[in-house]
Amino acid sequence: MIGLVAIIDPLRTEAKGAVAACREAGIEVAMITGDHPATAxxxxxELNIVESADQLVAGPDLQLALDSGTIDQLTAKARCFARVGPRQKLEIVQSLQRNGHFVAVSGDGANDAPALRTAQVGVAMGLNGTDVARETSDLIVTDDNFASIVAGVEEGRVAFANVRKVIFLLISTGAAELVLFTLALLTGLPLPLMAVQLLWLNLVTNGIQDVALAFEPGEGNEMRQSPRSPHEPIFNRIMIERVIISALVIGTVAFLLFQWLIARGYTLDEARNGTLLLMVLFENVHVFNCRSEARSVFRHNPLRNPILLIGTVAAQLVHIGAMYTPWLRDVLHVQPISPQHWLELLGFALTVLIAMELHKAIRKRYLH
Known part of the structure; x- marks a missing residue:
């Protein structure tokens, strides 16, 4: 014997951390390979995918399975599959789906195509992957790095959370307007806002803020949360609770102000002017409630989303500017108010902040 040469394809340095991040995020990782069971x-x-040999299933074991039920029993405990062929990869994916898993598969070869197509999410490697794999998959990772898939999961969770935040802002403020108008109609008062004022409120002042809210960065705990069910609606229980509470607070306080102004002898235009400004202030305050479903406003650094901070200030300044612009003032039927009255209305607007902080505190104490 002259010599012995050993060759190994080392793990990427970030692979172990990516697997750990998946586990923390509630995502189970399984390895399917054609390598020898000992190597696999x-x-x-080494990646901490399995703890013992009991979690390994080899291709011959799958071949001996008599029916799909037997395969399901094998895949229920296994997280490493060795010496498997293209057909068995497909059977493993189908079995995991029957066991109730939402399955994502990554692969680069033509023999991975059936599994990539069958999985709920197929992820192909873009650098060294075959054309068949890329055409069959739903996503392509351009750097062939498993850690990039994990990073994509985190970005996806941030994006989904931001969609919920924007929807909550729009629906809750719209529902508040319904509460305001309903109370006015039930008590026989005139309409609290004109149509043009509603358009201004929804399209201009609120429109600036909802765009800015979409740029909200992640809260930092996205990968410490369990995966949500694919069938979970956007309007889940917590969303409905938050919409109802914020809508009732905003709509009721605005109605009480409008009713008080009318009772004190203010003209209808003056009452509407004060009510409109209060609604704008409510939106300015409420947008910060929308930054998180669970975390307190006071634990969020406003500078983490400078776009939102600037957008909120801009929305208020645009409305104040309209009060001092002659032609726009006439269109909107608004007029300037004193700084003292502005501060008083800001105090009323803070009631929605208090209400949502109480809701977060109660949920945190009794549900967690």
């Missing part, structure tokens, strides 16, 4: 088990243990 060693790599899987």
């Amino acid at each position: 088990l060693t790599i899987a243990q």
Whole structure:
């Protein structure tokens, strides 16, 4: 014997951390390979995918399975599959789906195509992946790095959370307007706002803020949350609770102000002017409630989303500017108010902040 050469394809330095991040995020990682079981088990243990040989299933074991029920029993405990062929990869994916998992598969070869197509999410490697794999998959990772898939999961969770935040802002403020108008109609008062004032409120002042809210960065705990069900609606229980509470507070306080102004002898235009400004201030305050469903406003650094901070200030300044612009003032039927009255209305607007902080505190104490 002259010599012995050993060759190994080392793990990427970030692979182990990516697997750990998946586990923390409630995502189970399984490895499917055509390598020898001993090689596969060693790599899987190094990545902390498996803890013992009991979690390894080889291709011959799957071949001996008599029916899909037997395969399901094997895949229920296994997280490492060795010496498997293209057909068995497909069977493993189908079995995991029958066991109730939402399955994502990554692969680069033509033999991965059936599994990529069958999985709920197929992820192909863009650098070294075959054309068949890329055409079959739903996503393509351009750097062939598993850590990029994990980063994509985090970005997806941030994006979904921001969609919920913007929807909550729009629906809650719209529902508040319904509460305001309903109370006015039930008590026989004139309409609190004109049509042009409603358009101004929804399209201009609120329109600036909802765009800015979409740029909200992640809260930092996205990968410490359990995956949501694919069938979970956007309007889940917490969303409905928050919409109802904020809508009732905003709509009721605005109505009480409008009713008080009318009772004190203010003209209808003056009462509407004060009510409109209060609604704008409510939106300015409420947008910060929308930054998180669970975390307190006071634990959020406003500078983490400078676009939102600037957008909120801009929305208020645009409305104040309209009060001092002759032609726009006539169109909107608004007029300037004193700084003292502005501060008083700001105090009323803070009631929605207090209400939502109480809701977060109660949920945190009794549900967690």
